[in-house]
Amino acid sequence: xxxxxxxxxxxxxxxxxxxxxVSPALTLxxxxxxxxxxxxLWLLGPGHAxxxxxxxxxxxxxxxxxxxxxxxxxxxxxxxxxxxxxNQTNQLPNSTTSEPSPLxxxxxxxFALSDGDTWEVPLNFAFDYVLLQHNVTLLRNxxxxxLVFPVDLISVWDSDINGFYFRMIFELRxxxxxxxxxxxHNRAVYLMMNMTSSQLVxxxxxxxxxx
Amino acid sequence: xxxxxxxxxxxxxxxxxxxxxxxTINAATEATAIQAINRSEEALASAYEIVLETEQAxxxxxxxxxxxxxxxxxxxxxxxxxxxxxxxxxxxxxxxSSDQVEGNFMNxxxxxxxxxxxxxxxxxxxxxxxSLVALIAVISGTTxxxxxxxxxxxxxxxxxxxxxxxxxx
Numbered sequence: 001x002x003x004x005x006x007x008x009x010x011x012x013x014x015x016x017x018x019x020x021x022v023s024p025a026l027t028l029x030x031x032x033x034x035x036x037x038x039x040x041l042w043l044l045g046p047g048h049a050x051x052x053x054x055x056x057x058x059x060x061x062x063x064x065x066x067x068x069x070x071x072x073x074x075x076x077x078x079x080x081x082x083x084x085x086x087n088q089t090n091q092l093p094n095s096t097t098s099e100p101s102p103l104x105x106x107x108x109x110x111f112a113l114s115d116g117d118t119w120e121v122p123l124n125f126a127f128d129y130v131l132l133q134h135n136v137t138l139l140r141n142x143x144x145x146x147l148v149f150p151v152d153l154i155s156v157w158d159s160d161i162n163g164f165y166f167r168m169i170f171e172l173r174x175x176x177x178x179x180x181x182x183x184x185h186n187r188a189v190y191l192m193m194n195m196t197s198s199q200l201v202x203x204x205x206x207x208x209x210x211x
Numbered sequence: 212x213x214x215x216x217x218x219x220x221x222x223x224x225x226x227x228x229x230x231x232x233x234x235t236i237n238a239a240t241e242a243t244a245i246q247a248i249n250r251s252e253e254a255l256a257s258a259y260e261i262v263l264e265t266e267q268a269x270x271x272x273x274x275x276x277x278x279x280x281x282x283x284x285x286x287x288x289x290x291x292x293x294x295x296x297x298x299x300x301x302x303x304x305x306x307x308s309s310d311q312v313e314g315n316f317m318n319x320x321x322x323x324x325x326x327x328x329x330x331x332x333x334x335x336x337x338x339x340x341x342s343l344v345a346l347i348a349v350i351s352g353t354t355x356x357x358x359x360x361x362x363x364x365x366x367x368x369x370x371x372x373x374x375x376x377x378x379x380x
Contacts, residue, residue: 014353021345024338076266078259108290110283112276177260
């Protein structure tokens, strides 16, 4: 080997060692995190799994689901979840336009999460509904986690799927410091429930809807 | 007649004095409930902004988030009770919420931020010094090694050339 080749070998070794030497200083340069920033919202059934969700619901019977959210925003987030009730014709949140459902909130939860953290709570609920006419059911009250909310929502008999259907909608909202308010985060889930039950309280002139 | 008039006047005076001296306990109105909720909303929004600032400074904000969570739960309850027409309950919950994020919340955040900034600057200094010392050591080591190597290389080649000449002779 010639002396020039040895010189190049020394230079390369020296540079590699220099890079290792400055590595503690390189850790001070924080690079922006790549990847998508998002929040999650989920609903689990009473067995804490994605099954067994209440569907055919009876009057004043307690049901349970688990509502959860997680933060992947690379910073702490301040969230709010709205629980809304609607019938089969009420508008659901629109995922294309990122618009929440226009229905008023009934129940609300607020929480703050650091990046990577999750939040989950059980929701215990019961319904008080009554058959008004042969093809109309009135959902009078909803009890959620011990609080009773008057809803007064009607559902007309759906002959296509045979039932009186109501929807329990969950919408996640994130606090925006620029606009100083909560904004719908295009994260929503809903439960569709059939309130056609043998335990319905009939008015004297009413008949069973399916007859 | 005169004495009964005097008695009546004294009674009126006493009643008015008592009513002035002891404030009446009124149930919260819708307006007071709205006021309490709005105050709490503002307090929580400010607290969240403080949390973000503290977090950006590199501090662990879990203590602040715990308090923000309790405040959030209370505020959500206040909103629901207000919708149900329970204004007393709404005011109570809103005040509980405000209490969590007012008072020493700001001081705690400030302390966390200062501690984090101090740790960060110490880390900066330590890393910089370590890198600088290591770099100087590498440059000096490589240069010395190269010089030693070069000297040995030339002396070996001179020796080789000398031996070659000798063998030729």
